[in-house]
Amino acid sequence: MSGAPANPGAQALAEAARAVAAVVRGRSADEALAGSGASSQRPAVRAIALGTLRWYLRLRPAVDALLSSPATLAREVHALLVAAAHQIEYSRDAPALVVNLAVDATRLLGQPRAAAVVNAVLRRFVRERGALLPGADSDPAVRTAHPAWLVAALAEAWPDHVGRILEANNAHPPMVLRLNTRRRAPAQYLSDLATTGLRGSLLEWISAGCGSAAVALERPVPVGSLPGFKEGWVSVQDAGAQLAPLLLEAQPGMRVLDACAAPGSKTSHLLEAAAGRLEVTAVDIDAGRLRRIAENLERLGLTARLVAGDVRHPGAFWDGRPYERILVDAPCSGTGVIRRHPDIKLLRRAEDVAAFARTQLEILRAAFGMLAPGGRLVYATCSVLPAENEAVATRFLEEQPQASPAPMPHGEDLAPGGITAGVGTQLLCGGAAGSDGFYYACLEKTTCGT
Numbered sequence: 488m489s490g491a492p493a494n495p496g497a498q499a500l501a502e503a504a505r506a507v508a509a510v511v512r513g514r515s516a517d518e519a520l521a522g523s524g525a526s527s528q529r530p531a532v533r534a535i536a537l538g539t540l541r542w543y544l545r546l547r548p549a550v551d552a553l554l555s556s557p558a559t560l561a562r563e564v565h566a567l568l569v570a571a572a573h574q575i576e577y578s579r580d581a582p583a584l585v586v587n588l589a590v591d592a593t594r595l596l597g598q599p600r601a602a603a604v605v606n607a608v609l610r611r612f613v614r615e616r617g618a619l620l621p622g623a624d625s626d627p628a629v630r631t632a633h634p635a636w637l638v639a640a641l642a643e644a645w646p647d648h649v650g651r652i653l654e655a656n657n658a659h660p661p662m663v664l665r666l667n668t669r670r671r672a673p674a675q676y677l678s679d680l681a682t683t684g685l686r687g688s689l690l691e692w693i694s695a696g697c698g699s700a701a702v703a704l705e706r707p708v709p710v711g712s713l714p715g716f717k718e719g720w721v722s723v724q725d726a727g728a729q730l731a732p733l734l735l736e737a738q739p740g741m742r743v744l745d746a747c748a749a750p751g752s753k754t755s756h757l758l759e760a761a762a763g764r765l766e767v768t769a770v771d772i773d774a775g776r777l778r779r780i781a782e783n784l785e786r787l788g789l790t791a792r793l794v795a796g797d798v799r800h801p802g803a804f805w806d807g808r809p810y811e812r813i814l815v816d817a818p819c820s821g822t823g824v825i826r827r828h829p830d831i832k833l834l835r836r837a838e839d840v841a842a843f844a845r846t847q848l849e850i851l852r853a854a855f856g857m858l859a860p861g862g863r864l865v866y867a868t869c870s871v872l873p874a875e876n877e878a879v880a881t882r883f884l885e886e887q888p889q890a891s892p893a894p895m896p897h898g899e900d901l902a903p904g905g906i907t908a909g910v911g912t913q914l915l916c917g918g919a920a921g922s923d924g925f926y927y928a929c930l931e932k933t934t935c936g937t
Contacts, residue, residue: 496584497591499528500574503535504567504596510540511566516830539566539573541657541829545632546572549619553608564601567592571609575616582613632657636837637822644873648915652871652924655917656825662707663690663922665724665752666700667759667787671715673700679714680704692903692920693726698760701726703921719787724752725824727902727914727922732760734865734895734929737812739764744810745791746770746798746817746854751780753816758789767791768810770798799853809859817847819868819875823916823924840874847879855883855890858932863893866928871916876926877909884910884930893929901927 509519520533539546550568551557557565571589575582586609593602612619624630628638631653641649664687666676673689680687685708690701703726710716710723731753737743739761745754748769758765771777774795784791796804798815820843821831851866858864868875884890898907904919905912911928914920 493595494588494591495528495531496588497595499531499535500567500570500585500588501592501595502528502532503539504563504570504592506532506536507539507543507570508562508566510830510833511562513834515834516540516828519830535570535574537829538577539570540833542573542577542632543569543829544634544832545620545623545629546576548623548629549616550608550612552619552623553611553615560604561596561598561601563596564593564598564605567596568605568608571605572612572616575609575613576620586610586613633832634835637832637835640837640840640872641822645871645915648917651917652915655915656829658826659707660725660826660923661921662704663724663726663729664702664704664713664721665729665756665759666702666721667698667719668700669698669759669762670718671720673702676700676702676714676720683712683714685712685714690726690921693729698762699729699732699756701729717786722752722755722783722787724756725827725923726920727823727925728752728869729756730901730925730927731814731816731865731867732757734927735812735814736863737761737765740766741811742766742768742808742859744768744770744813744854744857746813746815746850747772748793748816749773749776749780751783753814754780754791755783755787755789757814758784758791759787763789768794768804770794770796770804772797799849801853801857805857809862810857811859811862813854813858813862813864814867815851815854815864816867817843817850817875817879819843819847819870820872821869823869823871823914823926826916827923840872843870844874844879847875848883851879851883852887855887855930855932860889860932860934862932864930864932866911866926866930868926869923870926871913871924873908876913877911877928880910880928880930889933890930891933893931895927895929 506519510516546569550572571585574580574585590602590606593605628635686705687702693701743765748754749771754769769791777793794804820835825831892910897912898905901912902914902920914922914925916924
């Protein structure tokens with residue numbers, strides 16, 4: 488009936504379709520989902536959109552096989568078909584209900600004339616998916632919903648692990664907390680969780696030192712429901728990302744540069760590890776993202792100098808005084824965090840890897856120039872591709888006579904399943920640590936060239 492309120496399920500499906508269409512056009516999922524729908528609808532919209540993006544490269548070929556001319560369909564309607572196919576295949580909703588919601592969502596998208604097409608295509612998908620999907624699954628890239636170039640790159644880099652990586656990329660990521668043990672003891676916090684009906688476990692392999700402990704929750708929850716979140720007891724941070732302070736070894740009183748710092752998790756962790764007794768400069772090229780660092784620091788009761796700037800051009804922010812410790816958390820392909828950001832599958836291209844590697848090397852050169860003699864630099868990425876990791880670190884060491892590898896735990900000594908990779912250690916998503924994929928290398932500046 489005209490003027491009747493729309494079904495909330497149809498609204499969520501329509502908003503998710505808008506977000507998916509925006510990602511297909513090149514926007515990140517975070518940007519596409521920002522402010523989408525009414526606040527009560529946002530969790531559902533996000534779940535549908537991210538689930539659709541996670542399986543988009545498997546579902547789209549099946550949907551397109553049912554369309555006479557996929558390219559002529561409005562982008563948001565095409566995205567709606569894939570989102571509905573995801574709900575039919577991967578959710579517990581009744582297929583008939585999903586079809587009806589999708590037809591209503593078509594109208595909410597301002598495409599009422601497409602309603603008949605959406606209805607027909609989805610009803611065929613319900614009937615024929617038993618044949619459509621297994622047929623498409625003969626291609627490993629389609630079966631695992633990854634771009635073919637990435638499957639090939641992973642198979643070349645990690646032939647013994649590629650299957651586990653692809654499987655882990657499609658799993659829902661755990662919610663891991665970084666607990667400030669100076670404010671709350673681990674045993675106390677686990678009791679706090681239990682009191683509020685939540686369950687967590689201590690990750691023993693990363694829970695020693697640095698004034699923090701890692702707690703894995705049994706299930707994800709809104710951050711506002713975490714005991715002590717507003718008070719600054721805990722932050723949300725993957726276990727693999729919590730290794731940075733351990734490797735940087737920043738001591739109280741040191742000058743520290745956190746390059747490419749947003750959103751600030753590592754900045755705040757460094758300060759927590761030294762009880763705030765560091766002179767930290769956090770630099771990020773995106774001034775807008777610096778606000779997130781400021782918000783994190785305020786919540787945690789920490790302070791740092793925040794600078795909007797390009798680390799490759801130190802003259803714009805550096806006072807010439809060397810830093811004793813530098814963290815380079817370099818921009819990268821993000822291939823180690825696909826399970827958290829499935830839009831990476833659609834946004835990244837094979838040629839992006841070489842472009843990232845060039846930028847990473849430029850940042851590393853500039854940052855090393857600000858490092859004090861005898862100082863330590865940690866180079867980190869959330870990539871699992873060697874071209875962005877050991878290849879960059881190795882090339883830098885070859886061209887910089889004052890740089891040498893610094894002592895660091897390698898392989899299994901750093902984390903369960905850690906792999907010694909060139910001068911650093913690689914963690915793989917799907918590895919024994921249960922973390923996202925990260926690479927770490929430690930470098931130091933000698934007092935003179937060799």
